[in-house]
Amino acid sequence: MSTSRDDFGIVIRSALLQRGAKQKFSLFVLILLSLFIFILDNSNLKPIKVLRSLINDGVYRLSAVSSSPIKFSGASKDFFVKHIFTYQENERLRKELEDLKSKDFQTSFLEAENNKLQDVLGLEKKSPYSVINAKVILDKNSPYLNSVIINKGSNSGIKLGMPVLNEGYLAGRIVEVNFVSSRILLLNDLNSRIPVVISPSGTQAILSGAGKRQPSLEYLPDNFMLGEKDSLVFTSGKDGVLFPGIAVGKVVIDDNKKMVNLFANPDQINFVSVALKQQEDSGAR
Amino acid sequence: MALVLSKFRDSLFRLGPLILLIYICISEFHTQFYYWAIFSFNLQFIVIYYWILRDPDILGYGFVFICGFINDVVLSLPLGTSALSYLFVSLVAAYVRNATVRTSLFTDWFTFVVAVFIGNFIYFFLMNRFADAEIEYATLFYNSLFTFILYPLFWSIFEVYKKMTFARRND
Numbered sequence: 001m002s003t004s005r006d007d008f009g010i011v012i013r014s015a016l017l018q019r020g021a022k023q024k025f026s027l028f029v030l031i032l033l034s035l036f037i038f039i040l041d042n043s044n045l046k047p048i049k050v051l052r053s054l055i056n057d058g059v060y061r062l063s064a065v066s067s068s069p070i071k072f073s074g075a076s077k078d079f080f081v082k083h084i085f086t087y088q089e090n091e092r093l094r095k096e097l098e099d100l101k102s103k104d105f106q107t108s109f110l111e112a113e114n115n116k117l118q119d120v121l122g123l124e125k126k127s128p129y130s131v132i133n134a135k136v137i138l139d140k141n142s143p144y145l146n147s148v149i150i151n152k153g154s155n156s157g158i159k160l161g162m163p164v165l166n167e168g169y170l171a172g173r174i175v176e177v178n179f180v181s182s183r184i185l186l187l188n189d190l191n192s193r194i195p196v197v198i199s200p201s202g203t204q205a206i207l208s209g210a211g212k213r214q215p216s217l218e219y220l221p222d223n224f225m226l227g228e229k230d231s232l233v234f235t236s237g238k239d240g241v242l243f244p245g246i247a248v249g250k251v252v253i254d255d256n257k258k259m260v261n262l263f264a265n266p267d268q269i270n271f272v273s274v275a276l277k278q279q280e281d282s283g284a285r
Numbered sequence: 286m287a288l289v290l291s292k293f294r295d296s297l298f299r300l301g302p303l304i305l306l307i308y309i310c311i312s313e314f315h316t317q318f319y320y321w322a323i324f325s326f327n328l329q330f331i332v333i334y335y336w337i338l339r340d341p342d343i344l345g346y347g348f349v350f351i352c353g354f355i356n357d358v359v360l361s362l363p364l365g366t367s368a369l370s371y372l373f374v375s376l377v378a379a380y381v382r383n384a385t386v387r388t389s390l391f392t393d394w395f396t397f398v399v400a401v402f403i404g405n406f407i408y409f410f411l412m413n414r415f416a417d418a419e420i421e422y423a424t425l426f427y428n429s430l431f432t433f434i435l436y437p438l439f440w441s442i443f444e445v446y447k448k449m450t451f452a453r454r455n456d
Contacts, residue, residue: 007384015379027379030350031372037354038365042415052364059311059358067312140312140359147361176361183361190419211421 032046052179060149060181064137129243131165131273132156137181139269146189146211147172148269153180158274161241165273170194170235170264172248175273182274186266187248188215195238195246201227204236207260213267214259217251226251226258233260243275298450302336302343302443310356325424327401328432329356329367330374331439334400337378338393340447349375366411374404390440397436401429 016028039050082089109113134150152158154177162174164184172192176183185192192209196217205217217233231251237244249260308314309328329352336344353368360367379402385392406423412420 011380012381014383015376018379018383024345025347025350027346027372027376031376032367034350034353034365034368034372036365038363038369038411038415041364056358059355063311063359066308070312073451138359140314145360161297177318190421193415211424 056176056178057153057180060138060178062196063140064149067138067140095264129275130277131275132158133200133271133273134182136270136272145191146186146209146266147175148184148186150184150272150274151180152274153178153182155179157276158182163235163242163246163275165246165275166264166269166271168247170248171262171264171266171272173242182273186269187262188213188266189263193234194242194248197236197244198231198251199234201231204238207233214252214254214261216259217258220258227255246275286454295450301446301450302332306332306348306352307355308342311359312353324428325428325433326435327404327428327437329371330401330404330432331436332380333371333374334397334436335393335413335440337375338382338388339443341379341382343450344451346372346375353383363411363416366408366416370404370408373407373443374400390437393440394433394436398433399410401432405429 016031017026019026024063041052132152132154134156136148138149148195150164158174158177160174160177163170164172164174170187172184172186172189173194174182175185187194187207187209188211189209190211192207192215194207196205196207197203198205198217203220206219207215208218209215233248235242235244235246235248235253249262252261253257306329309332312329333344333349337346337349347398350368353366353371354364356362356367356371357364360391377396381388381392381396405428409425
């Protein structure tokens, strides 16, 4: 019994301390070094944060360069697929255009009516938000994290928590800011929680990422029933960080669960707009 | 000139596993596929375990540490999390190498369970105790399961590669 324990001790000691011909460091030294780095990184000291930010910027750029063959192959595939289905897409777009044209008249009418009513009520008019456009330089999902890296950081005025839009729809929010790069936590990440409102009933809920393609709606009222017209989800702005009224997606029922089909497809994000702040309309009263 | 070129080619061939490991850590290489909802695996664990066990001269511990460090930066994990996880996988591989005389696919495969368990346990413990990120236990379980299931496939590929490298060295 004691012999086998001795053997285990000898073998584990040998595995930890042994260095081969090509091994410059022993496992023991590297494990200690990793622990030291881990403790330093968790210490939240300002110089360490600045250093981490610089390391992040460097590695993200390097990562973007090394990912270019993968991006190129993906883009080539998309290019061919798009060309193959051009005719069908053209037909579909024609039909969509006709629908949109008819809706455009209705929208213009509603916009004019809305402006008139705001004038009557004396409400303050606000333009949306000012945005800064950025390119996604790295899109690496892990089984535990759905996030992307963009090529703008604190030097462009980006701050933690800012909403990020893709083609006008909410795609996520900023969770890490470096000097020339930032990280966006996508809406479908397990750690994403966004206060939303379901239109037109105005029911409040929390959009919660599930690590899958579609996030779910949580904290709905007990007696909530999805109406025939209830389907669009917008940000409610209840958290005081995100602006209210940003379109998020459409409610779908999947296996009795209320999920949201996102307008901004998390797998197809190449360019984004970071909403910086709401600007007051110069003509507002 | 031909000799220099041949030596360069041989060195490049021997650097293959290291290049692969660095590349999967630093690039956009995805090991999770949404279309197969539960399918994800940890290729880094497979590469590290196989090469530390079978030919430690090809993959140094220092490089394993650096790859872990890069992986943490790319995935925004606390620095040192992946490095510790990978180094413990290396520790199991080094232990198995020192403790066994003859290894086969089956001995490698079943000891790999211990490596995956310890590697993911270190990762889970550090993330759970020190990071705000939420972890889905089912995802972690499926990730470990598919990593284990796919080991023989990569084992066979790496065996062929190792034989080719060895053959080139003895040419």
